[in-house]
Amino acid sequence: MFKWLLVLAVVVLGYVWWRHQRQAEAAERAARPRPPAPPSAPAPAPMLRCRHCGVHLPAADAVRGALGPYCSHEHRRLAEG
Ligand SMILES: [Zn+2]
Numbered sequence: 511m512f513k514w515l516l517v518l519a520v521v522v523l524g525y526v527w528w529r530h531q532r533q534a535e536a537a538e539r540a541a542r543p544r545p546p547a548p549p550s551a552p553a554p555a556p557m558l559r560c561r562h563c564g565v566h567l568p569a570a571d572a573v574r575g576a577l578g579p580y581c582s583h584e585h586r587r588l589a590e591g
Contacts, residue, residue: 562589 555568561578562585572579573586580586 560585562586 555570557566558569558572558579559566560572560581561575562580565581567579567581569579572581573583574580575586575590577590580589
């Protein structure tokens with residue numbers, strides 16, 4: 511009879527120890543700071559379409575004409591004179 515009580519006590523103590531370990535791991539995981547989010551990619555540059563040849567180019571590289579954007583001074587001259 512005493513042997514079974516000893517086995518039961520060991521099982522109960524093992525279960526209590528296991529629960530304690532799980533709770534400690536959960537608390538440690540919750541306290542750990544999350545890794546920072548990766549930096550977001552820069553926004554894509556707006557693209558414009560040349561009014562003469564139709565090629566698309568970044569707005570920063572476009573040549574502004576009276577009628578719209580162009581890919582080069584040559585195309586602005588050809589389109590607007
Ligand atoms: Zn062009």
